[in-house]
Amino acid sequence: MWTYHIRDDVEFHKGFGQMTVEDVVFSHRQVADSDKHARSANAKEMYFAENGSQTTPDDFTWVVDTGVPFSEIPMLELMGTPRAVGAWVVSKKQWDQEGEEEANFNTAATGPWEIDEAETGSFWRMKAVENHWRKTPAFAELIFMEIPEESARIAGFKTGNLDTFVMALDTISEVETVKGAVLMQVPNAVQAGLNFYGQLYVPARDGGGESWPAYNPDNPWVSPDSDITSPEWATARTVRLAMSLAIDRQAIVDNLLLGFGRPITLKDWMGFEDRLPSPEETWPYDPDRAKALLAEAGFPDGFTVTLTPAIRGAPSEVEACEAVAQYWDAIGINVNFQNVPYGTYRPTAVARTYEGMSCHNVGARLAPIQGMASFLNSGNFSWGSEHPITEDLIPRAQKSVLTADRIAREDEIAKFYIEEVFGETGLYVVDNVWPVGPKIAPWGDFVKQGDLRQINGFEYITPR
Structure with missing residues (x-):
């Protein structure tokens, strides 16, 4: 038996209201029914087992009987973020009102950054969420750019247009030529x-x-x-x-x-x-x-x-x-x-x-x-x-x-x-090694060990 106690102070972006147990169950159901998610079989067997049960005694409690015992590892795997196999909680109301395509592209999520504008394969512009329940970012805006060529990423970093980027290790010598730049190393990434x-x-x-x-x-x-x-x-x-x-x-x-x-x-x-x-x-x-x-x-x-x-x-x-x-x-x-x-x-x-x-x-x-x-x-x-x-x-x-x-x-x-x-x-x-430009401070103490092929913890970045 697993009992999930859900925070009552989490708001979805874009005005879709408070996150409740309805959204949590809906999001896990999406994983369990997926024909693509790598852990859909686990989610179905744990949360929606034929010989198990689930109840929602109130708006912020989910009680799951898995039917048979389960180790905490597959359970925690679906809860952990950032992780490619995590069960991300999304707004059921947005899905019902705007449809799957819009909800997938312009997602009403719950993190400290809200999607403001995006162009597939080009960029994602995010705006900071004020008074966020976890951490309000120090910067008003965060821009992700899709730049396939390493040489172009290096050029952007050298000119100050990029504060950090996913870097090939043989680029370290180039980064070290940038005045004020430092390297942030995350072991066992x-x-x-x-x-x-x-x-x-x-x-x-x-x-x-x-x-x-x-x-x-x-x-x-x-x-x-x-x-x-x-x-x-x-x-x-x-x-x-x-x-x-x-x-x-x-x-x-x-x-x-x-x-x-x-x-x-x-x-x-x-x-x-x-x-x-x-x-x-x-x-x-x-x-x-x-x-x-x-x-x-x-x-x-x-x-x-x-x-x-x-x-x-x-x-x-x-x-x-x-x-x-x-x-x-x-x-x-x-x-x-x-x-x-x-x-x-x-x-x-x-x-x-x-x-x-x-x-x-x-x-x-x-x-x-x-x-x-x-x-x-x-x-x-x-x-x-x-x-x-x-x-x-x-x-x-x-x-x-x-x-x-x-x-x-x-x-x-x-x-x-x-x-x-x-x-x-x-x-x-x-180990992953990321370049940190002269305008921002390293935030290695706040990087989450999950999926470290990409950078995370952006809400903890502060000005140098």
Whole structure:
């Protein structure tokens, strides 16, 4: 049983009145019914379970009976902001009066900045909300600009037209030439991993027993047999191991991340790495052994694979993925490097039609189990790997009320991922470094650990 007590002093922008439990339930229902939100299955199972219940005894209280116990981690994940998988609370009244399209574009939200004017792909102009319940900004106006070219962002910063921007790490030397500019470093901002798609050993959801479209055992890293003791599984595992050992993670950290990071054994485990064997022990860089393993698996001349960076604004995400492609090329694997917008790649992950590999950057996790929902058959967004073993272990971890039980299940899942080289391997953790112009003061103490591919905490920025 979960009881949510909602603040009674929160007003929606644009005159849509006080936020009440009706808006909170409506917003969570939108997530649960979504065919795109990465945690819709979790939201439906937790808040709107068939064997559960929910009541709203007053305008500011929501009582949810999940029917079965749930760990606090998937619950808190939906509540946390800024987070890509958060359940953002929006105005039901705006949705009913103005329709979905207007509510999505000109949203009546509850934050310290209100949308004033916007042009898709160009800019968003925000105005400060006076006497905001959390923090009234020190500036009257905030403007976000969409500037794809790094050179143009640097020019804007040098001329004083930009106070800060999402920066590539190799731009640091340029920023340091700006008088009065400083760098704001946020440690443990992003973690990157490599996903092996097509390992879909569970029948497609609502597919009448048929496999997902991306399940193709002709791909060398995919087994035609889900039995982890079978020779076929062992061969596919050998291929995945070779591909992981071919990558020099430390060189990526040193050369592309300029030392602002470290290798990691598994994505989703940033901050919990002491529970895992080290990346140097698990995935030692060994191209000669990688070549030998490919030959042992029957691919002495390599094979062809598609590799796609999930482009979402993390430091050096494309360059690091290109480095992975070069490491694979060095052991004889022909890489089709697919550099496409995230909006092009993501639908293929949701539909389970993508058969290649992806380099994916994610933010900090409340616990490792948080990111594992995307390895479940029930999830919308998919990391491209599902197995009967993880279909058993992951829900058990999600529903572990006792912390010790959840940790034990998480460690069991990690052991399976590492021993079977299943689903993903870790690449690196990277700190985010943002430039701060001479007119504003750093606000690092107010940056929220959530989704740190982008800057947040703008309401706490003050004049220098």
